[in-house]
């Protein structure tokens with residue numbers, strides 16, 4: 559029996575960076591347009607391998623990335639050498655004052671490594687405190703929207719990696735379990751690793767209420783600019799009032 563973890567260890571981090579970068583690239587284009595030309599400070603929570611951070615520093619902004627996974631941060635160090643990186647949970651790291659806070663690619667759905675659901679109300683208040691009036695908070699999450707259950711088996715593969723994902727959604731649509739097996743070529747051998755991710759499904763109506771209570775005006779989107787979000791994903795573009 560595997561313990562539920564939010565891991566992104568070496569191999570899954572490599573697979574995500576190599577094979578699943580489209581969302582981060584789409585979000586990065588959207589964010590750089592959203593910010594405009596003036597130099598800003600941006601904090602990217604759950605920054606993963608640093609694709610958004612790199613687009614930000616290339617556009618002249620100050621970028622700070624936070625992630626739980628040391629393997630993701632090692633990739634981010636190479637991808638975005640001019641960004642500042644912090645290892646830790648986005649719920650616990652102190653947030654510096656900043657103009658924009660991001661959480662791209664569902665980090666807010668993940669349960670803590672001990673599988674506890676962290677409280678979003680306190681987190682949204684912390685985000686609001688770090689922003690000036692008019693400052694922005696942008697994130698995307700899996701929501702309980704109309705559509706088929708997300709339970710399914712899927713696979714993807716590249717030159718030197720393959721990943722099999724067995725997703726189970728509970729009947730009440732409150733949680734997903736992703737049983738992820740990845741294969742990565744190491745020299746002449748292939749290494750197999752398995753991670754079990756527990757994530758919560760969030761309700762748009764709850765998020766709107768919590769964000770409003772924390773002092774945000776909220777717009778819900780189904781794309782980052784030209785990049786459509788996957789089924790049952792929504793992006794929340796929040797402006798501090």
Ligand SMILES: C[S@@+](CC[C@H](N)C(=O)[O-])C[C@H]1O[C@@H](n2cnc3c(N)ncnc32)[C@H](O)[C@@H]1O
Nearest residue numbers: 582604605606625626627647648662663665668
């Ligand atoms: C699907 S990846 C997305 C990475 C990146 N934002 C992107 O779009 O490519 C989710 C990331 O969230 C991170 N994560 C999950 N829970 C977290 C937490 N509580 N604190 C910090 N990072 C977290 C994971 O380590 C992982 O790097």
